[in-house]
Amino acid sequence: TQLLEQSPQFLSIQEGENLTVYCNSSSVFSSLQWYRQEPGEGPVLLVTVVTGGEVKKLKRLTFQFGDARKDSSLHITAAQPGDTGLYLCAGATPVDYKLSFGAGTTVTVRA
Amino acid sequence: NAGVTQTPKFQVLKTGQSMTLQCAQDMNHNSMYWYRQDPGMGLRLIYYSASEGTTDKGEVPNGYNVSRLNKREFSLRLESAAPSQTSVYFCAAKILSTDTQYFGPGTRLTVL
Numbered sequence: 001t002q003l004l005e006q007s008p009q010f011l012s013i014q015e016g017e018n019l020t021v022y023c024n025s026s027s028v029f030s031s032l033q034w035y036r037q038e039p040g041e042g043p044v045l046l047v048t049v050v051t052g053g054e055v056k057k058l059k060r061l062t063f064q065f066g067d068a069r070k071d072s073s074l075h076i077t078a079a080q081p082g083d084t085g086l087y088l089c090a091g092a093t094p095v096d097y098k099l100s101f102g103a104g105t106t107v108t109v110r111a
Numbered sequence: 112n113a114g115v116t117q118t119p120k121f122q123v124l125k126t127g128q129s130m131t132l133q134c135a136q137d138m139n140h141n142s143m144y145w146y147r148q149d150p151g152m153g154l155r156l157i158y159y160s161a162s163e164g165t166t167d168k169g170e171v172p173n174g175y176n177v178s179r180l181n182k183r184e185f186s187l188r189l190e191s192a193a194p195s196q197t198s199v200y201f202c203a204a205k206i207l208s209t210d211t212q213y214f215g216p217g218t219r220l221t222v223l
Contacts, residue, residue: 010152031210042115042201042214043154088153092210098144098169099212101153 006102023089134202
């Protein structure tokens with residue numbers, strides 16, 4: 001059983017459209033991270049959110065951390081083919097050194 | 112500065128064979144991790160080493176052993192490979208005071 005549930009599992013959209021990926025849990029996290037992974041490579045960190053209610057923007061990507069620090073969302077505005085990839089959320093629990101990963105959302109942006 | 116490196120990049124084994132996956136980091140990070148990634152299951156933690164000299168089991172440790180050789184190197188050993196261990200294996204490293212993990216490029220392992 002995944003500690004973090006990501007939805008949707010797959011997302012295929014046309015260039016220029018917007019998309020949102022959700023990451024939900026019943027557990028509280030000290031921080032939540034979003035990674036992006038391209039085929040044949042390891043995940044690369046996009047952002048870390050730490051404070052409940054925090055919103056971070058990275059160009060066309062907006063990341064939100066829920067008030068209760070149990071959930072997060074990633075919103076991409078005007079998606080481009082370069083945004084294609086596997087998006088993974090990961091939660092850090094207080095005290096230990098481990099991350100729990102969601103199963104990932106595969107995003108395909110068609111030109 | 113290569114970050115986290117893994118060898119080999121690809122490997123095919125027969126059931127029952129053994130092998131060691133190597134991981135090294137040049138970032139002077141304290142903690143190192145081994146994950147496996149399977150379709151639809153995200154990354155699952157096999158073993159981790161919070162600091163040099165310590166190792167602990169993760170979510171899916173059965174069939175694996177690890178060695179934290181020094182601060183830079185953390186190896187993963189499969190003593191008797193099984194087809195269920197066919198997967199992509201990632202090594203990661205992080206500083207003790209943060210949650211950010213830096214990943215290697217992965218080892219794609221097939222067990223026949």
